[in-house]
Amino acid sequence: MNVGGVSSSHGASLSFSLQHDTPVGQTRNSESPTMGVTDTTQQAFDRAQELKQFDESKQGVKGLVDSGLTSIPSHFIHPPETLSSLKTAQPRPDSIHSIPIIDLSGWDSSRRPSIIEEVGRVSRELGFFQVVNHGVPTEVMDRTSTAVKAFNELPVEAKARIYRREMGREGDTGVAYFSNVDLFHAKAASWRDTLQIRLEPKPDIAEIPEVCRNEVMEWDQQTQRLGRILLGLLSEGLGLSPEKLQELTCPESRAMVGNYYPCCPQPDLTVGLACHTDPGVIAVLLQDQLPGLQVKHGDEWLDAPPIPGALVVNIGDILQIMSNNEYKSAEHRALANPNREPRVTIVVFHNVSNVDTQLGPLPELVSSDKPAAFRQFTMGEYRRAFFTTELDDSLVNYFRA
Numbered sequence: 001m002n003v004g005g006v007s008s009s010h011g012a013s014l015s016f017s018l019q020h021d022t023p024v025g026q027t028r029n030s031e032s033p034t035m036g037v038t039d040t041t042q043q044a045f046d047r048a049q050e051l052k053q054f055d056e057s058k059q060g061v062k063g064l065v066d067s068g069l070t071s072i073p074s075h076f077i078h079p080p081e082t083l084s085s086l087k088t089a090q091p092r093p094d095s096i097h098s099i100p101i102i103d104l105s106g107w108d109s110s111r112r113p114s115i116i117e118e119v120g121r122v123s124r125e126l127g128f129f130q131v132v133n134h135g136v137p138t139e140v141m142d143r144t145s146t147a148v149k150a151f152n153e154l155p156v157e158a159k160a161r162i163y164r165r166e167m168g169r170e171g172d173t174g175v176a177y178f179s180n181v182d183l184f185h186a187k188a189a190s191w192r193d194t195l196q197i198r199l200e201p202k203p204d205i206a207e208i209p210e211v212c213r214n215e216v217m218e219w220d221q222q223t224q225r226l227g228r229i230l231l232g233l234l235s236e237g238l239g240l241s242p243e244k245l246q247e248l249t250c251p252e253s254r255a256m257v258g259n260y261y262p263c264c265p266q267p268d269l270t271v272g273l274a275c276h277t278d279p280g281v282i283a284v285l286l287q288d289q290l291p292g293l294q295v296k297h298g299d300e301w302l303d304a305p306p307i308p309g310a311l312v313v314n315i316g317d318i319l320q321i322m323s324n325n326e327y328k329s330a331e332h333r334a335l336a337n338p339n340r341e342p343r344v345t346i347v348v349f350h351n352v353s354n355v356d357t358q359l360g361p362l363p364e365l366v367s368s369d370k371p372a373a374f375r376q377f378t379m380g381e382y383r384r385a386f387f388t389t390e391l392d393d394s395l396v397n398y399f400r401a
């Protein structure tokens, strides 16, 4: 959700490409963003100072780790209710333990009907799945991940050049590096740095750090192709024509975030990325070999473990709404990385670009048996809702009929 690098009162790391009024990036924190109500004025002041200093240093969490710190600064400590949920509960014997894996081989031939059936079923049940045999070469996956890691490991001065939070304003290049998009709004900061790049409409290509420029462009090509395939399957999974969802996201709007989770000295006190739903249509996520991604299913957290060669796909809020609640936009989070090696993930968000686009349940999916679960609204209204509502759960609730 996001590239505006703008955070609403939800404390969401929710960015919008404001130029195009489209949520393109990351996330929505489902937790209340307000600081602890028991904070004294002095505590609140100290905290604000700490955050400001951290932000102005432009060093990110990576810089803190490199300085050799052994305990995390207090503003990274999450509230007890979050921390207690990090302890892995014993899974119930009847529960699914990890997210489903779908083999896409033959998506354009004889296996298509069974793939559509599976994609549709899993999107209704959980809204999250991994895909294998998706056609993106593993060398490209490795190359992209390595390049994004290399960017994060450049000297602070090199990254500081693009450290900014003002995306979407005039002069926006579409490229930004920052730590915690919601740094000044979230209840607590998370142990992660982010490189965010608008992919469509095109960014200022020269602004993309050279160390990962070619790889980002190549990743865009690959995920654009895969995005079209997935939107086709998801469309048919709803009983719609294969082009339907693609038409809706046209003219296309895409953004990428490269998340970098350096080793956290106290991974039990913070998270890598707070619980959120993604606001757009779909997200396609590449994770390296380190675990951390978890998806909420009922009251359980399921792991989405790294599988060599696989990509994770999830449904965003807009698609839950368009599908009239058929597909689920699931809450998910990333744990803080306890490993010495950094964890790197790259997410491409496929969004709806035009502010005037009418959104809401597709008429084809509304009937007397299944009345519209959401009202109609425009993309512009959706965008405003991000910034003005006091929601403490998924944005879809705002538009419920």
Ligand SMILES: O=C(O)CCC(=O)C(=O)O
Binding pocket: 001, 026, 027, 257, 259, 273, 278, 285, 287, 292, 293, 294, 332, 333, 334, 345, 347
């Ligand atoms: O890095 C991960 O595992 C999750 C990333 C994610 O959910 C996001 O960037 O929206």
Ligand SMILES: [Fe+2]
Binding pocket: 026, 027, 276, 277, 278, 283, 332
């Ligand atoms: Fe996400």
